Amino acid sequence: MTAAASETVGGTRPAARPRASASEALGRWAFRLPLIFMLVFFALPMAMTVVFSLFERTMFWMEPGFTLFSYENFFFSARLTNFLESMKYSAIAVAICFVLGFPIAVFVRRSVPQVAQHRVILLFILPFMVSEIIRVFALRPVLQRNGLVNTTLQNLGIIDEPITALLYTHTGVVIGEVLSFLPFIVFSGFLAMEAVPKYIFEVCDDLGVGPWRRFVDVILPLAAPGIFAGSVFIFVNGLGVALLPNILGGAGAVNAGLIATQAITALDFPLAMAVSAIMMATLMALLWIGHRVFDLTRILTPLS
Amino acid sequence: MLDRTAAPAVEVRGLTKTYGPVTALRDVSVSIAAGEYFVLLGPSGGGKTTLLRAIGGFHRPTAGEILLHGKEVGHLPPDKRPTTMVFQAYALFPHMSVAQNVGYGLKVAGLPKAQIADKVAQALEMVSLSPFADRRPHELSGGQQQRVQLARAFVLDRDILLLDEPLAALDAQLRKDMCLELKHLQEKVGITFIHVTHNQEEAMTVADRIALIANGDLVEYGGARDIYRAPDKAFTAGFVGxxxxxxxxxxxxxxxxxxxxxxxxxxxxxxxxxxxxxxxxxxxxxxxxxxxxxxxxxxxxxxxxxxxxxxxxxxxxxxxxxxxxxxxxxxxxxxxxxxxxxxxxxxxxxxxxxxxxxxxxxx
Amino acid sequence: MDDYANPWLHRLKWAYLLLVVLTLMAPVLYVMWISFNANGFGANAYDFTWKWYGLILSDAQLIGALRWTLALALVVTAITVPMALVAAKHYKATRNKLFPVFLLLAPLFVPPDILGSALLVSFKNANLAFVWLGDRLGTEAFDAWFRLSFLTAVIGLVIYTMPYAFVVILITMGRYRAEQTEAARACGANGWRAFRDIEFPQIRPGVLSACAFTVILVFNEYTRTSLLKGGFDTFTTVLISQMLNTGMSGQSYAMSAMVSFVAIAVIGTIILVTLIRSEALAREARAKAEPVMS
CATH class of the missing domain: 2.40.50.140 (Nucleic acid-binding proteins)
Structure with missing residues (x-):
């Protein structure tokens, strides 16, 4: 008999129903604290963008009211065209990232020994060791008229005239997006490939399935939720990171993030909120569609 | 051999456990005498592990009572019960040596170091692992790992030992040897063993009494030989022998x-x-x-x-x-x-x- | 690599992978390279020097910004990592996983400028509401609540870093077997003791990685910090104002290079330590004839 047993309830007593002691209740609330924090300081402000976007603009701030002026301002101006354009180029960036990055995830999962896989993937976080502003800014001397790319190509005799379309254009923004976000398709692709067991490759070899059919019929359906999540991440950030068009873009290369920051600089806070609300709606719609098509909860399987 | 006059070591009354719409155990009542080697036998997913874990305090019953030595314990967490448990696998602390693993419960109880060392040495002696005291768990074979778990349980001097499929991860020959060893250890220490398994040979080797559990129901229970020779229910006949x-x-x-x-x-x-x-x-x-x-x-x-x-x-x-x-x-x-x-x-x-x-x- | 694969194709794939890493790393290496050039950015001549590193200490603006950044990084880490740890424990225990995981990972998908603006406007409105409330009650106690400050920047950065810390800790927790906590409970330890003695030592590498990530993310974050901070400058806001006006100074390059040197060293250490540890484990496993279960 141990001390633990002797300090339990004495004698027979009516069935003691499970009761929560004060410390247990406290513990339960402590576990919910992060979620409460995120609800109050993240979910609530994001939801409030809709309310604030309907407020009246004043000289320096906003006042409660109900007006659709900010939305008019967005939808019936060049802003909408810019937004749609940036969507197109952001989608192009997603496609390029996928083509360049996803094969790396497949290769690491398939051909690198299990113990080394995570470390090879960790190589792709090294670029984040320097601030994004420097990484983006450093592209200017590389892409400009007499920059690294042009001089190299000219010296090699591949081109005669420098390519000026590389900077201060949509192309420049797309290059910046690819270089900024490529690691994320590698990460999400790597996580997604968790859903594709290694024996799949052997089965495919055994059945004589070629690489293309294997990719389309087996890998893509299994890894789709993870690929989708990575793609949405890149797409939305392509729309929302103002820094990229700000430093690499030129006339017309304006995305939602830049519209929002410009609105804030111009003290048009309701417009900034309208842009945020539109971005959140876009994001929600994408996630909802993705969830309906791919069942995004499958991404979580390796995490639970 | 069994002392049937005192309060039973474990008494389960009308125990029910549900997970949402799924019923894992349905109105199970069973009484286990002190010093008995009791086996919960049944197909996997039948509810036997749920019953064991409810006795150990790892599951809170939806309805019913669990009495250990006549005291209701349904509201107590595992560390407040006179039970201890041996798990199927992976339950050794990989960052501690064998001796630290075995002594952990004593350390938690606040015993002085010298006393811990004595008791650990004794317990390791009992499971013939003395030469391995300084090894890490991953340096041991599967059978040795399970013996460390046994030592870790014995050292606490609790009088009810719960074993959740303790031999399932071992290969067939090792399982047979360990079975006999378990039986002998139980006879030596004389405490109550409650052992969950789906393997009837294992059950027959070790058990004084066997309870057959399937689909959340206690099908029947009785002496090991009676269950084999004279099953009451057709299900028992189909499962045993x-x-x-x-x-x-x-x-x-x-x-x-x-x-x-x-x-x-x-x-x-x-x-x-x-x-x-x-x-x-x-x-x-x-x-x-x-x-x-x-x-x-x-x-x-x-x-x-x-x-x-x-x-x-x-x-x-x-x-x-x-x-x-x-x-x-x-x-x-x-x-x-x-x-x-x-x-x-x-x-x-x-x-x-x-x-x-x-x-x-x-x- | 399987036995019949073409070794050259395999090498080609490796070469491609490393080329991509190198391309992505180019700006980092470029900054490091410039930071040692006595002639600074854009100069044709290259003279190696430590000068800029020496000048960091005498650059009051940079040192001031660095102090604020460091304070932000430490406070944010002290809040984010424990919260992410608690959140990961909660996630493991709860049966309804969709809601918590959505809430904790969603900030990844909200672009910096959007999150920054939304928080900025919310904080300003909250501040105005508290000021108004204070006026009604005749007190000025609430006037400073949610005024743009160190605190608001911390909140914004905690939201930003939470998903990363959460995922890193959760992945480490994935390798932890819950049976060990139950075994500790069966040995008489209460829930908190079992966590402290058994689970935490095993997930410590993940927690430390989460700390490293959080510090690095805070150091390099610009948009959210600049929108939500009060009247102080951080490392990145100084860099941006230099870039858009005079161009980055030599010591700013040196500072950036130093930050990335330290960051790479930290990540490199993590990689090396885990490498050595898993190698050791694998060696021990190989050395044994008997089968290993865990």
Whole structure:
């Protein structure tokens, strides 16, 4: 008999129903604290963008009211065209990232020994060791008229005239997006490939399935939720990171993030909120569609 | 050997555990005496582990009571109960040495270091792992790891030890050796063992008593030999041993004896005090090793049945002869493999058994 | 690599992978390279020097910004990592996983400028509401609540870093077997003791990685910090104002290079330590003839 047993309830007593002691209740609330924090300081402000976007603009701030002026301002101006354009180029960036990055995830999962896989993937976080502003800014001397790319190509005799379309254009923004976000398709692709067991490759070899059919019929359906999540991440950030068009873009290369920051600089806070609300709606719609098509909860399987 | 006068070590009353719409255990009541080696046997997913974990405090019952030494413990967490547990695998602390693993419970209890070292040495001695005290768990074999778990449990001097499929991760030979070792250890320390397994051989080796649990129900419980020789329920007969189950219809009653029509034969069988009526569907069970195979007809009336020989399966020590009855049921007669003169497939044969070996089940 | 694969194709794939890493790393290496050039950015001549590193200490603006950044990084880490740890424990224990995981990972998908603007406007409105409330009650106690300050920047950065810390800790927790906590409970330890003695030592590498990530993310974050901070400058806001006006100074390059040197060293150490540890484990496993279960 141990001390633990002797300090339990004495004698027979009516069935003691499970009761929560004060410390247990406290513990339960402590576990919910992060979620409460995120609800109050993240979910609530994001939801409030809709309310604030309907407020009246004043000289320096906003006042409660109900007006659709900010939305008019967005939808019936060049802003909408810019937004749609940036969507197109952001989608192009997603496609390029996928083509360049996803094969790396497949290769690491398939051909690198299990113990080394995570470390090879960790190589792709090294670029984040320097601030994004420097990484983006450093592209200017590389892409400009007499920059690294042009001089190299000219010296090699591949081109005669420098390519000026590389900077201060949509192309420049797309290059910046690819270089900024490529690691994320590698990460999400790597996580997604968790859903594709290694024996799949052997089965495919055994059945004589070629690489293309294997990719389309087996890998893509299994890894789709993870690929989708990575793609949405890149797409939305392509729309929302103002820094990229700000430093690499030129006339017309304006995305939602830049519209929002410009609105804030111009003290048009309701417009900034309208842009945020539109971005959140876009994001929600994408996630909802993705969830309906791919069942995004499958991404979580390796995490639970 | 068992002290049945004191309060039972474990008493479970009307225990029910549900997970949302799924019922893992349904109104289970069982009483386990102090110093007993009790086995919870059953197919996987049947609820036996849930019962064990409820006794240990890892699951809170949805309804019902659990009494340990006569005290209600349903509201207590595992560390406040007089139980300790051995897990299937992965339960050793990988960042601690074997000695630290074994001494952990004592350290938590706040014992002085010298005393911990003494007790740990004793416990390791008991499971013959003394030379391995400074190893890490991953440097041990599967069997050694499970012995460390045993030592870690013994060292606490708790009087109820719960074992959750402790041998499932071991290979067949090691499992047999460890089974005997468990039995001997239990006899030596004299505390109550409650052991969960799906392996009937393991259960028969170690158990004083066995409870059969399936589909969330306690099917039946009793002495290990009784469960094997005289199962009460047809399910038990189907799960324990290698029984032939025959479906039949009651043709007549006379005193303690029942006539049952199976295939073309009318079999006579002990009523066992069961309530049966003429025309009722019943099940008969006959252990395969009690069934004899012969080619000549004209055997004991009521204790034999005719069929067609289909095949023999050589299993080394024994050979199983498979025979198809006229209603399509397959019966198995198991014999010591002494001769290699099995009948040709298609030969008409007769299966017979001694009076009293076939059992009647109604449910 | 399987036995029949073309070794050259395999090498080609490796070469491609490393080329991509190198391309992505180019700006980092470029900054490091410039930071040692006595002639600074854009100069044709290259003279190696440590000068800029020496000048960091005498650059009051940079040192001031660095102090604020470091304070932000430490406070944010002290809040984010424990919260992410608690959140990961909660996630493991709860049956409804969709809601918590959505809430904790969603900030990944909200672009910096959008999150920054939304928080900025919310904080300003909250501040105005508290000021108004204070006026009604005749107190000025609430006037500073949610005024743009160190605190608001911390909140914004905690939201930003939470998903990363959460995922890193959750992945480490994935390798932890819950049986060990139950075994500790069966040995008489209460829930908190079992966590402290058994689970935490095993997930410590993940927690430390989460700390490293959080510090690095805060150091390099610009948009959210600049929108939500009060009247102080951080490392990145100084860099941006230099870039858009005079161009980055030599010591700013040196500072950036130093930050990335330290960051790479930290990540490199993590990689090396885990490499050595898993190698050791694998060696021990190989050395043994008997099968290993865990």
């Amino acid at each position: 290698e029984n032939n189950l025959l479906a039949g219809r009651v043709a007549g009653l006379s005193g303690d004896s029942v006539a049952v029509d199976v295939a073309d034969a009318r079999l006579r069988i002990d009523r066992r005090g069961l309530r049966v009526a003429e025309g009722q569907e019943v099940t008969l069970s006959i252990r395969s090793e009690a069934v004899r195979l012969s080619r000549d007809t004209g055997h004991l009336e009521g204790q034999s049945i005719a069929g067609t020989y289909t095949e023999s399966v050589y299993l080394g020590l024994t050979t199983s002869h498979r025979v198809r009855l006229s209603d399509g049921t397959e019966m198995v007669a198991r014999e010591i493999s002494e001769r290699d003169d099995a009948p040709a497939p298609g030969t008409p044969v007769v299966l017979s058994w001694a009076p009293g070996t076939a059992r009647l089940h109604v449910e």
